[in-house]
Amino acid sequence: MTIANSITELVGNTPLVKLNHVTDGIDATIAVKVEYMNPGGSSKDRIAARIVDAAEKSGQLKPGGTIVEPTSGNTGVGLALVAQQRGYRAIFTVPDKVSEDKRAVLRAYGAEVIVTPTDAGPGDPRSYYDVSDRLAREIPGAFKPNQYDNPNGPLSHYYTTGPEIWEQTDHQVTHYVAGIGTGGTISGAGKYLKEVSDGAVTVVGSDPEGSIYSADDPAEVHQYKIEGVGEDFFPKAYDPSVVDEIVKVNDADAFEMTRRLAAEEGLLVGGSSGMAVVSALRYAREHQLGKDAVVVVLLPDSGRSYLGKIFNDQWMIDNGFEDVVKRTSRPSI
Ligand code: PMP
Numbered sequence: 001m002t003i004a005n006s007i008t009e010l011v012g013n014t015p016l017v018k019l020n021h022v023t024d025g026i027d028a029t030i031a032v033k034v035e036y037m038n039p040g041g042s043s044k045d046r047i048a049a050r051i052v053d054a055a056e057k058s059g060q061l062k063p064g065g066t067i068v069e070p071t072s073g074n075t076g077v078g079l080a081l082v083a084q085q086r087g088y089r090a091i092f093t094v095p096d097k098v099s100e101d102k103r104a105v106l107r108a109y110g111a112e113v114i115v116t117p118t119d120a121g122p123g124d125p126r127s128y129y130d131v132s133d134r135l136a137r138e139i140p141g142a143f144k145p146n147q148y149d150n151p152n153g154p155l156s157h158y159y160t161t162g163p164e165i166w167e168q169t170d171h172q173v174t175h176y177v178a179g180i181g182t183g184g185t186i187s188g189a190g191k192y193l194k195e196v197s198d199g200a201v202t203v204v205g206s207d208p209e210g211s212i213y214s215a216d217d218p219a220e221v222h223q224y225k226i227e228g229v230g231e232d233f234f235p236k237a238y239d240p241s242v243v244d245e246i247v248k249v250n251d252a253d254a255f256e257m258t259r260r261l262a263a264e265e266g267l268l269v270g271g272s273s274g275m276a277v278v279s280a281l282r283y284a285r286e287h288q289l290g291k292d293a294v295v296v297v298l299l300p301d302s303g304r305s306y307l308g309k310i311f312n313d314q315w316m317i318d319n320g321f322e323d324v325v326k327r328t329s330r331p332s333i
Pocket residue numbers: 044073074075179180181182183184185186227228229270272273300301
C-alpha cells in the first residue's frame with residue numbers, strides 16, 4: 001500500500017514541467033519546479049521539516065514545546081503543519097498589514113496569531129520581531145527557528161531540492177534560477193548542483209528591483225510589491241559565493257509574467273515565481289542559450305494567496321499596473 005503516515009511525509013518531490021508558451025525565441029528547455037505541490041503550498045514546507053528535526057535532535061525543542069516565529073507567510077504555514085503533526089504549540093507574530101486571509105490560514109492549521117502594529121519597526125517593543133523575541137524568552141520550552149540565520153533552511157534545499165533537480169533532469173541541468181528571500185533556496189540547491197556537476201551548473205539569482213542583493217549602490221534600496229523575495233540586509237542563510245549572476249526584475253514585469261503563467265501555461269503561481277521566470281528568460285535570451293541548455297526555475301508558491309492582488313484588476317490599477325492589466329486581462333461578456 002502507498003499510504004503516507006502523515007501529510008508531512010509528502011513534503012518535497014515536486015514535479016518539473018516544461019514551459020511552452022512564454023518562451024518565444026528561446027531554444028533552451030525552460031523547466032519549472034512547481035513548489036505549490038507541497039502539502040502546505042510552498043517551498044517553505046521543506047525548511048520547516050528540517051528546522052524542526054534539527055531542533056528536536058539538539059534538544060532545543062522538547063515534547064510539548066512551543067515554536068515562535070515572526071512570519072506571516074509560507075514559513076508560518078510550513079511550521080504550523082509540522083508543529084500540529086508533532087504536538088507542538090505554534091505562535092506567529094504578524095504585522096497588521098498582513099491580510100486577514102493569511103492570518104486565517106495560520107489559525108486554520110492550529111497556530112496562534114499575534115497581530116502587531118506595522119508601523120512599529122525593529123527595536124520597538126511592539127514590533128513583530130520584538131514581540132516574538134519576548135515570547136521566545138518568556139514561554140518555557142519555546143524555540144525560535146529564525147529562518148534568516150538558521151543553517152537548516154539552506155541545508156533542506158541542499159539535501160532535497162538540489163538532488164531532486166539533478167535526478168529529474170537526468171543530470172542534464174545546465175542552469176538553476178531561483179528568487180532570493182532569506183537566500184536558502186538558491187544557496188542550498190545551488191551549492192548541491194555545483195558540487196555534483198563539478199561546477200557545470202550556472203546559478204542565476206532573481207531579485208526584485210529595490211532589494212539589496214542586486215543593488216549596485218545602497219541608495220538604490222527601496223520598497224517593492226513582489227512578496228517573499230528581496231531584502232534590505234544580508235541574512236546568514238544567503239551564500240553569495242554560490243550565485244554566478246543576479247538578474248533583477250521590476251514589479252510590473254514580474255506581475256505580467258505571473259498573470260501570463262496562469263493564463264498561458266496553466267500555472268497559478270505567486271509573484272516571486274513570475275519574477276524568477278522573467279529572470280530565466282532574460283538570461284536565456286541575453287546569453288543565447290542553445291537547445292542543449294536545460295534551465296530549471298524554482299516557483300516557490302501558489303497564486304491562490306494573491307487572488308486579491310496580482311490577479312485582481314482593480315488592485316493592479318490602484319497600484320500603478322494599469323498597462324499590465326491592459327495587456328493581460330481577459331474581456332468578460
Ligand atoms: N518566494 C516566496 C513567495 C517566498 O515566501 C520565499 C521565502 N521567503 C521566497 C520566494 C524565497 O525563498 P528563500 O527564503 O529560500 O530565499
